[in-house]
Amino acid sequence: MSAAVSILPAPQLAALNDAYRKAVARRRLRTLFVVVACFAALFVAALGAEVNLRTFIEKIGNFGSYFDRIFTLEAGTRVWTDVNEWFWGWKKWLSLLGETVLISYVGTLIGAVLAFGLNFLAAENTAPSAPLRFAVRRFMEFCRTVPDIVFALIFVIAFGLGPMAGVLAIAIHCVGALGKLYGEIVENIDMKPVEGIRSTGAGWVDCMRFAVLPQVAAGFASYTLLRFEINVRGASVMGFVGAGGIGQELVVAVRKFYYSDVSAILLMIIVAVFIIDIGTGWLRGRLFGKEARS
Amino acid sequence: MSRQPDTNTQELRGRYPDVFNRPMASRAGVPAILVAALALFIFGLNELDFSPARMWTGLRELGWITMMMIPPNPGSSLPAYLHAMGETLSIALLGTTLAAVFALPVSLLAARNVIPSAWLRFPVRRFLDSIRGVDTLIWALVWINVVGLGPFAGVLAIAISDFGAFGKLFSEAIEAADKKQVEGIRASGGSAMHEIRFGLMPQVLPVIAGQVLYFIESNTRSATIIGIVGAGGIGLQLAEQIRVLEWQKVSFLILMILVAVAAIDWISSRLRFAIIGRRAVA
CATH class of the missing domain: 1.10.3720.10 (MetI-like)
Structure with a gap:
């Protein structure tokens, strides 16, 4: 592929690149700051809400089994097998x-x-x-x-x-x-x-x-x-x-x-x-x- | 003031017959709906045990309760209430964030311009709908059975419950996105993932961020009530104080909720303006 765009001489290009990098770096820094602030807020919130990942991992199985249980009749069969009973x-x-x-x-x-x-x-x-x-x-x-x-x-x-x-x-x-x-x-x-x-x-x-x-x-x-x-x-x-x-x-x-x-x-x-x-x-x-x- | 001659109306009647003689169906339509609505209303009042006597005693009781509420006074439990309020705010922030993180990928599956096949989209959308059909309080009851009582x-x-709402809102935002950017990425040889990352996301993220901030505010309100069923936060204190008829504490707690919601509202609308500009806020 032949380049249709004429490339600027190196000194001009370097100045432009510099300015570009500076602008991007500033934006990245700001984004990083926002992300850190968000995570800090979430961390504090997690402490406040007594989030306990260990309990969660131990108990998450209950969530599935809860839905399993609510779709089971007392007789042990699935609910949709006996709609009258359900x-x-x-x-x-x-x-x-x-x-x-x-x-x-x-x-x-x-x-x-x-x-x-x-x-x-x-x-x-x-x-x-x-x-x-x-x-x-x-x-x-x-x-x-x-x-x-x-x-x-x-x-x-x-x-x-x-x-x-x-x-x-x-x-x-x-x-x-x-x-x-x-x-x-x-x-x-x-x-x-x-x-x-x-x-x-x-x-x-x-x-x-x-x-x-x-x-x-x-x-x-x-x-x-x-x-x-x-x-x-x-x-x-x-x-x-x-x-x-x-x-x-x-x-x-x-x-x-x-x-x-x-x-x-x-x-x-x-x-x-x-x-x-x-x-x-x-x-x-x-x-x-x-x-x-x- | 000079009076117009009466013949004018006659002339007007002749000139615009369809304005003065509307067909019976369209003339009777609105009154018929109103009568039906009123009939259902009266039936409802009757069915739901409304009676003037009950209303009267209730209002008197309510007036008395309001008198008891003044002045609001937390007694000695102010630290406990502040802690509960912190818990409520934490619940709102964390719940909304979790919902947004999980809803984003799912909302892509529910968007027409990402998944053209209706066979995949339809079940995803119905799934989100049924999650939204269940109230937050009901979900709280279910989760209490799973992870136990408490703010978690x-x-x-x-x-x-926000996962369902976000899934719908995000997918609508994605569908409203301009497809030119996506086509541009495809034309330059990008894969489907590139299209989403560089074509869709830059357009959609500000909208999504605005919605998430708005939901943090509305969830502060929801988080105040889930305590009523035992899922932590200030609702627990509120329900307890109402049950033991400590009206001064109740009014203090309600005031606290109002102030907290107003503060979060202020902060989140400032942030929203900062992210998407004043005019885009619907």
Whole structure:
């Protein structure tokens, strides 16, 4: 192959090479520094989290054998050889699963309605007053930073055991999460319709209803469906603290070593989450076209 | 204000018949959905034992609890709480890192532009989906059975549930990468591994780093709760104090969580801006 590129004379080339090497060396040094910092942080974290590799290596076999055990019936055969025995409690579990989905639905709806009311007060372009906006924003931040299961723990004591605590916990968390997303949509709208409506002498509520709402309704619905899906997952563990749904049954099965029950309930949860995932995805695609999916 | 003459609407009706006389199906659609949603909502309230009386007593109780929470006071257990908080942060950091390290190779297998064959991609994606379908708390329960109570179970729980999430997010980032660089490497005689290393990775790594940092923040939140089932960290203290109704300590712990999450949020968003620039942060 003949070289088509003319090579520079050596002195010029040396200067360029020098500069190049210096630049690369500086970058390498920085990367090295970052890597060392990362490893140091990880090392400290490993100490803090009591990571013990020896226990891990000794016990990692348990992980495999745990899955082996949860797929084995008491009779010693594989679970799928006797589906009737495996899903012996399917009626109870199915109704609990229904309760889980219902908790998520009611919680999401309450949360969405409250977030809907609040977000117009929190968005920069529609907020009627700055102090109110500040207060609403801090409130929503609080709702979404405290994990929903912590709310559930407290509500179980205030409202008693049962799904009501779970619903309220999900609703509160939902207010924070949806309020933020809604507010972001509202901040991105075109303000011209709002000015148009305002110029006819309409009040704040009318402006929201006729200028803002038509622009944001599709985005709101899309986020709400997404949140519903997330909340189904969240509701499946509400039972861990006694706040209703299938989690209670699962935690009992895990703690009392009813192995095949664990796999049956887990499988039902996964399938339910799948179905809802696909269902809401399809619905969002139908309602708002492909681009609103992500 | 002068009023428009009424004949104008008549004329408009004539001019735009499809605006004023929409077909029945599209006019009834939205109210029908709303009515159905409301009916399901009321059925749900009924099914889940909601009642005004319960709501009222519950709210009163809640008001009382809130009163008891003020002022937040850790009592004498502040060192224990700080230690637990450190544990929580360690769990979040370590779990996220482990997940990212293991998810990167798997996400390559799930990306369309790396593995064109749907037969290999499909099972990998379903595998990641089913891992994501199980909540972190459930994974924590499983790991407690394997490695025993303690923060290590928490690390593994966070790692495995994030593994599913990262696998999906990374593979999407890889699919969104520009294929010109990859083709350039191939044209200059690079092997498949070279294509990934020099064509894909430089494009994908900043995106991935941004996602990992974001997850460290959201995992700080998850790590605060896995203690509730016994997997270490501040959740354990929180659940215990709630059970024994020490409300002042509870409110102090919640405040600690809020502050820690805000701090991690601040740090990770600063780092994210430093890595990928302000505009690329979605």
